[in-house]
Amino acid sequence: MQLIDGKATATAIKAEIAEEVKAIMAKGGKQPHLAAVLVGHDGGSETYVKNKVLACEACGFKSTLIRYEDDITEEELLACVDKLNKDDDVDGFIVQLPLPKHIDEQKIIEAIDYRKDVDGFHPINVGRMAIGLPCFIxxxxxxxxxxxxxxGIETSGKKCVILGRSNIVGKPMAQLMMQKQYGDSTVTVCHSRSKTLKEECRAADIIIAAIGSPEFVTADMVKDGAVIVDVGTTRVPDATRKSGFRLTGDVKFDEVAPKCSFITPVPGGVGPMTICSLMKNTLAAGKKEYYK
Known part of the structure; x- marks a missing residue:
């Protein structure tokens, strides 16, 4: 069993990005600029945004954090998005989700200029990704x-089961894993209503668990030699920790890991790669790689 170290991989990629940014600026090019909009004081969102700011520093990017209290009106937030759309110095920006209940998230996502949508949530980026065109993924x-x-994990022709059908992970993951240039796999998407979920998992060469249910995937659902990618991060109360909780994945790691050829830990697996990918998208936005 080999552990897939997302933390080390992300650190290496950020160092590569920093080198490229240095080279761009040495030639008189513009420093990439990422802005983040944070509404309210959600603990998870605070941590994510703090880590994004630190990642910008590591990559040599300029970063701007715009904060609002959670009583901001939808109109005010839309005005902020419009301002960022028009700011030529900002290459890409994100509005951290979730947003307060009184704000229509989809409306905010669609208001973001798709050429600056480094989260890859705008319908234009989602649509382009689905048909294999260059875009922010x-x-x-x-x-x-x-x-x-x-x-170097072989995915071509393999059976890949994705647990979860969210717009942020499950659906785009299925699209990418079936596309020739990315996964080239045979893909099955399972969710809470799937009748044959265990059987599908047992037949899978690769399981990507993004169902949001702690320790959902158990050893009896995994065949020997399978590759397991655990996207889940749920805060589970733990009195022995200073924070009062521990992060738990969707996979029962201790019993599943011995059966796997590769597995991602939680934390330190997919999480650091998410922020690292945002940096890759920001660099692409700065270079006008996908959209002129």
Missing amino acids: SATPLGIITLLKRY
Whole structure:
């Protein structure tokens, strides 16, 4: 069993990006600039955004954090998005989700200029990704594809089961894993209503678990030699920790790991790659790689 170290891989990629940024700026090019909009004080969102700012520093990017209280109106947030769309110095920006209940998330996503949508959530980027055109790919699926490639894991012709059908992970992951230039796999998507979920998992060469249910995948669902990618991060109360909780994945790691050829840990697996992919998208936005 080999551990897929997302933390080390992300560190290496950020160093590669920093070198490229140095070369761009040495030739008189523009420093890539990522802006993040944070609404309210959600603990998970605070941590993510803090890590994104640190990643920008590591990559040599300029970063801007715009904060609002959670009583901001939808109109005010749309005005902020419009301002960032028009700011020529900002190459890409994200509005950290989830947003407060009174704000229509989809409306905000669609208001973002797709050429600056480094989260890859805009329908234009989602549509382009689905048909294999160059675009910003949402960060978690892009991070997983990058890990599989960097570890030389064979995906072509393999049976891949994806647990979960969210717009952020499950659906784009399925699209990428079936496309020739990325996964080239035979893909099955399972979710909470799937009747044959265990049987599908037992037949899979690769399982990507993004179902949001702690320790959902158990040893009896995994065949020997399978590759397991665990996207889940649920805070589970733990009195022995200073924080009062521990991060738990969708896979029961201790019992599943011995059966695998490769497995990602939680934390330190997919998480760091998500932020690293956002950096890759920001660099591509700065270079006008996909959209002029």
